Amino acid sequence: MKTTTSTHVTHYEVQKTRRNRLLEEWRGYQRALVKRSEVEMVDVPSRRTRRGVYMGWDGERPTKNLDASIHEIPPHTTTTVHRHSWDAIMFVESGRGWTEIDGQVIQWRPWDTLHLPAWAWHRHGNDGDASAVFHTWSVEPMLESFGVALLEEGGDSPYSELPAPPRQAEAPEGDDPYARRVRRLAASARGADGARLITRFDDVRGVVTPRGARSLFLVDQSIGYHTAGLSAVMHELAPGLYQSRHRHGGEAWLYAVSGRGHSEIDGVSYPWEAGDLVVVDHWAWHQHFNDDTKQTARLIRVHNFDALYDMIRILLDPIDLFEEPKVLDAPDLSGITWPDHFAGRPEA
Ligand SMILES: [Fe+2]
Ligand SMILES: [Fe+2]
Numbered sequence: 001m002k003t004t005t006s007t008h009v010t011h012y013e014v015q016k017t018r019r020n021r022l023l024e025e026w027r028g029y030q031r032a033l034v035k036r037s038e039v040e041m042v043d044v045p046s047r048r049t050r051r052g053v054y055m056g057w058d059g060e061r062p063t064k065n066l067d068a069s070i071h072e073i074p075p076h077t078t079t080t081v082h083r084h085s086w087d088a089i090m091f092v093e094s095g096r097g098w099t100e101i102d103g104q105v106i107q108w109r110p111w112d113t114l115h116l117p118a119w120a121w122h123r124h125g126n127d128g129d130a131s132a133v134f135h136t137w138s139v140e141p142m143l144e145s146f147g148v149a150l151l152e153e154g155g156d157s158p159y160s161e162l163p164a165p166p167r168q169a170e171a172p173e174g175d176d177p178y179a180r181r182v183r184r185l186a187a188s189a190r191g192a193d194g195a196r197l198i199t200r201f202d203d204v205r206g207v208v209t210p211r212g213a214r215s216l217f218l219v220d221q222s223i224g225y226h227t228a229g230l231s232a233v234m235h236e237l238a239p240g241l242y243q244s245r246h247r248h249g250g251e252a253w254l255y256a257v258s259g260r261g262h263s264e265i266d267g268v269s270y271p272w273e274a275g276d277l278v279v280v281d282h283w284a285w286h287q288h289f290n291d292d293t294k295q296t297a298r299l300i301r302v303h304n305f306d307a308l309y310d311m312i313r314i315l316l317d318p319i320d321l322f323e324e325p326k327v328l329d330a331p332d333l334s335g336i337t338w339p340d341h342f343a344g345r346p347e348a
Contacts, residue, residue: 036275073126081123081154088138090114095132096348103159109348111201113218119165137302195226212243212330229307237290237297241331245287246324250309254278258344259297261290
């Protein structure tokens with residue numbers, strides 16, 4: 001073990017060089033759009049699935065906070081079981097199947113959304129004759145940045161034979177700082193027990209927002225989820241219209257579920273269609289447009305505002321990390337006749 005220091009440059013110079021290099025490196029990784037055609041599906045024999053990476057180290061498009069992948073489960077296949085220290089949102093694109101989360105089997109169909117909580121054992125199954133395809137967005141990169149990303153494999157073991165998750169201690173008596181900490185952590189852990197795991201598309205309906213879209217929560221603490229900060233909303237843009245312009249720090253990702261349009265990000269236009277991922281990042285003014293004058297376009301917005309971004313906002317206050325025009329430049333949607341809630345959902 002090294003116990004002596006032999007540096008001849010000052011800490012200032014060391015840090016400055018390192019910090020400059022870091023930003024230069026990460027600017028090189030920035031992507032505003034990932035087309036579905038750029039996402040190569042690769043066999044994953046150890047899980048019996050196929051997987052493609054939209055954004056993330058594993059697809060050579062490095063990220064620091066979120067990652068985005070697409071998964072395919074072949075017909076009549078059950079995956080192996082695993083668990084990890086990060087949580088993820090899962091959105092079903094097509095097919096029917098089920099996911100077992102800590103022993104609880106949840107059936108799903110297209111446009112259902114699930115939460116895979118941190119440390120929950122999970123495996124997926126497809127008993128049908130057609131492939132099932134779903135997307136995941138996780139905070140694995142964030143946990144990797146913090147040095148606490150960990151994944152455990154359980155093979156084909158039934159849930160009853162798998163090790164229990166790390167258990168939060170019950171709060172000791174007293175009002176000392178240690179007892180307070182344990183009590184606070186225990187309360188938070190209890191909040192995660194029995195939290196919501198699925199939003200069935202059958203059971204939700206969109207509401208028109210002042211921003212200019214018909215929107216619904218897929219995953220959010222306000223509808224009963226307990227995530228590490230992830231939240232997802234489905235926005236439906238009216239035919240030929242758009243959402244109001246704004247900018248914020250951090251990342252917001254928009255996955256195009258249906259339709260076609262373009263996003264203007266700091267004056268550059270990025271055309272997208274169903275299957276593409278728009279990555280809004282780094283304090284850029286952005287606005288999303290539906291270019292189809294007949295059909296709506298559905299986008300899923302995923303971000304990690306409730307943990308990382310709120311922390312950054314607190315650390316950087318009074319710098320305001322959300323900006324929108326005083327008068328929202330949203331279109332008037334009062335005359336719009338919205339299509340049926342289920343329009344465009346694939347059969348399964
Ligand atoms: Fe997983
Ligand atoms: Fe945004």
